[in-house]
Amino acid sequence: MPEASVSESLSSARERLRAALSAADRPNDAARLLAVSKTKPADMLRQAYMAGQRAFGENYLQEALEKQQALADLDDIEWHFIGALQSNKTRDVAEHFSWVHGVDREKIARRLSEQRPAELGAINVCLQLNVSGESSKSGVELAALPALAESLLSLPNLRLRGLMALPAPSDDPQQQRHAFRQVADALAELQRRFPDAPLDTLSMGMSSDLEAAVVEGATIVRLGTAIFGSRPPFRS
Template sequence: MTNQIAENLEAIHAEIQHCARLAGRAANNIELLAVSKTKPVSDIVLAYEAGHRSFGENYVQEGVDKIAELKHLSDISWHFIGPLQSNKSRLVAENFDWMHSLDRLKIASRLNEQRPAFAEPLNICVQINIDEEESKAGVLPSELMPLLEQLAPLSKLKVRGLMAIPKSSKVKSEQLASFQKMHDLFATCQQKYPQFDTLSIGMSADLCAAIENGSTMVRIGTAIFGARD
């Protein structure tokens, strides 16, 4: 029986290479995050067997259960990419390697306090509401620099970069406009914070636009694991 997930991963990597070539970038500077939310552990194992190591989960308890079940696969990097309520922060602090959706100091302070002493600092991306949509989480671009200054003393967090989910559009010029704003914001941050190395933007529908604007991490789910129930 063929491993369809392995074939899908190969196709996505080929698309990343194609988009990177068009953008004049090296494809090995762009990490593929496989979004495994709602998918069974068996699917993650198939992706793992195909050589994949970075997985994204949107729901805290589901993610924690999968991490526990797969703890023998110690080289998996687990990314929390969904909204986080403060009463669930300990589970993220104790179990995940990355948190992509930080958008307020209260959550950051809790994560910092709850990160185990023996663990490496929790890698953080600050979520940006780049198109200033009322329905979306994330800090406004104008709020970012003050928040980063407040995060700087939190030693159990390592702020690595920015994440965004721009407004949905099939028009490439509109995709590019949102991603260009993210690119410029990221570049501004890098001037002040040299450890900034992660721009988590781009999904299946806007992969090339994101890579053209400097994405270092793209989040792909359905194209790897198939449609969700």
């Protein structure tokens, strides 16, 4: 993809987010774009960076570490790890990422806290809520969410920021909104239970359902295809 295409796509994505926020009667800075760059080469991330993007989301650890090395001269990139995290990968994530979207087990959270280098400060974490009850997806069930959140809030090198969700795909905007509303309601309940916690983040909404997510309060929208184009249908 030519450099101009990345820049233009990013500009279009920003305008789409701005329009969605305006339609929802929310401030222009109420939500930000996370550029999901999995499977895309480092030079495309550099193009997005040159167009002003700073937050990038990666799903595949080894690929992400290679990109971080290739882009080491860009020292103000904010790296987000997205998705299920295995125990044998927590150290690299703790050492090389600012955010983790998708923690759903206390064991993983505890390892991230223990392995986080002190000089980096606390790592930001969003719990993944399995809002659609899909057995094929990771995520904590709604009933178990308060207890898991409480356990994470006690970890010294971890900052619980909010919730992340990947609802079941739907082309119906009302169904999309219903799923996102459940996530927003769950965060509101956590905020009531833990008023002193920095619970300010709803990581939800992608290229196919950004508008519905923004209406229901998303603060981070994860866009990949809209910025970088389509991806291969399968990766082992």
